[in-house]
Amino acid sequence: MAEILDLPRNEHGIATVIEALAGQFGARLATSAALREQHGHTTTWLRTQAPDAVVFVQSTEEVQHVVRLCARHHVPVIPFGAGSSLEGHVNASAGGICIDFSQMNRILRVSAEDMDVVIEPGVTRKALNTHLRDTGLFFPVDPGADATLGGMAATGASGTNAVRYGTMKENILGLKAVLPSGEIVKTAARARKSSAGYDLTHLMIGSEGTLGLITELTLRLRGIPAAISAATCSFPSVEAACECVIATVQYGLPVARIELLDKLMVEAVNRYSKLSLPETPLLLLEFHGSETGVAEDAESFGEIAADFGGTGFAATTVEEERNQLWQARHDAYWAGLALRPGAKGISTDICVPVSRLAEAVTKAQTRAAELGMIAPVVGHVGDGNFHVLMLIDTDSPAEVEMAEGFVAWLNDMAIAMEGTCTGEHGIGQGKAAYLIRELGPEAMEVMATIKRGIDPQNIFNPGKMGLPNYG
Structure with a gap:
């Protein structure tokens, strides 16, 4: 272990x-x-x-x-x-x-005119969007799991929509938090921009409960698109699919989501969700906008994909068909587990500059194959982020050691590519050793100084993020 x-x-x-x-x-x-x-x-x-x-x-x-x-x-x-x-x-x-x-799960205020909402931290993503449905607005950050929005803020979560709508960092206008002293701090007003003082909001986002306990959030909302189109396209290799992603981003095509499933994960999803997708690397996309706009965007992507060997391109605006495809993506974890019954699925993620995406994914697949490890890949590849799901027997010390070695190698590869050891999972305990390699000792000392200044007793979530233990 x-x-x-x-x-x-x-x-x-x-x-x-x-x-x-x-x-x-x-x-x-x-x-x-x-x-x-x-x-x-x-x-x-x-x-x-x-x-x-x-x-x-x-x-x-x-x-x-x-x-x-x-x-x-x-x-x-x-x-x-x-x-x-x-x-x-x-x-x-x-x-x-x-x-x-x-139990702190109340939606305190919806301001449709200002396109924002004030909530308590226990409100979940799905519950919020269900509540907002009749307003014509929605909250776009979608990590897949129906996480609480307070937890999503604390870990700096993102997800499938990040390529268009950004992460939690871009969608929180302000928050209220209880500090280790017991005092309550309000980090910002409701204005869409401000140059007043230190940015305390973003200091709290992603701090993983080490600086403050979030008790209220003011979130930025978006308009529900007039039309949504989902599209799928198969590719001869992961490298070809990733090169297509790079070209799509560079072309400036306004995709809302662009997800990669490698061949192994497509096989798993077909079995689990009873689909009949071609069992080769797949890109799953979504376009938001007007009916004319999403049709034109989908057509443009189809032309780009053809240049990289993309086949079987298909798009749909039918809600039931779109939901089926995205539910299959969200069920990828459970589908992956079925590839090796009895094994535990260990998910890890990295994020690299989009220009290094194809190289990073290909190297990860090659390394897993060399180790003889079943490890399907999925990813929010529009921003260079992908996940590897390792299926291992956690009762086998040899397999655990192999998986730990793979994660260490993967993290080091991402950092060497000027990427990050975690695109959206956070540091916690599991990736603490890699944060100093990524940021350097000077940045870690600044973080430690902030932690000591706000939490001199070290009582808020101690032992996390590679911060020193004291108090």
């Missing part, structure tokens, strides 16, 4: 805090082993480090109360949204109290 540290525990402080919280929260404080394990659960090979208790909060004031109590007794605090993170973000390295935000 990958080595992660158990940090020193404050047993007396933890016991004192749990006793106080039990009297205040009653049934909303849980200490059962099963629930604690669930809130330390990781979807990677990292072993679970469960918190000592889970408290289900319902307001900013309750979060503030829990944090102040924990700060008084030097007890760690770990935020929890939906638990869909992939790099050990929710593990309790030093024990402590997990704050579950699932």
Whole structure:
């Protein structure tokens, strides 16, 4: 198993805090082993480090109360949204109290005229878009999983729509957070731009709960397109598909989504979702705009694809057909697991400059084949981001070691290409060793200085992001 540290525990402080919280929260404080394990659960090979208790909060004031109590007794605090993170973000390295935000799930205000919405962090992506449907607006960031928007902000999530609409960083106007001191900070007003002071909003986005606990978000909304067209096109090789992506981006074609499935993943999706796609590397795209515009965009892409050996190009504006294709993409993880029944799927991601995309994906496939590892590839390739799903027996030390070695090699390759070891999964525990290689010791020291300044006791999600342990 990958080595992660158990940090020193404050047993007396933890016991004192749990006793106080039990009297205040009653049934909303849980200490059962099963629930604690669930809130330390990781979807990677990292072993679970469960918190000592889970408290289900319902307001900013309750979060503030829990944090102040924990700060008084030097007890760690770990935020929890939906638990869909992939790099050990929710593990309790030093024990402590997990704050579950699932009951803070109110949509506080929709401002259709200003195209923004104010929500609590436990609202999920799907729930928000269902609520917005009658307004003609939607929130575009789609990581696949129905994650909470607070968790998506904390990890700097993105997804299939990022090539057109950007990541969480581009779609959050401001937020409210509880600091380790228990104070509440508001990072921005609702204006679409500002040059007032430090950019505290973006400091919190992607900080993985190490600087503040997000209790309110103001999100930028977009208009639901008048027409949407989904398209598929098959290619003779992954390299040809990636070269087509590069050409499409350079051409300036306004694709909303452009996803790659390699041959192995297409085979898996066909079986799992009962489709009949040609079992060669596939690009799955979506165009947003007017009926005329999406038709013209799809036609232009078909011409570009033909130059790279693309075949079987087909586009549809029929909602049921579009939804079937995208549901198949979102089910790719489960489809991939079926390629090796009984194995665990370990998903890792990197992001490289689009010009290096074809080289990076091809090298990743070659390396996996040399290791004899079943590892289908999918990716949000319009911005150079792709995922490798390794299917391994986690009870086999040899296979775990092989997978860890592959991830290390993949991360180093991305960094050498002036890319990143994580396009959207975040650092957490799993990629902590690579952040210093990517950013350098000077940047890490700046991050550590910020962390010490805001969280002098190191009680907010300690042991994450490669930050030093202290306090």
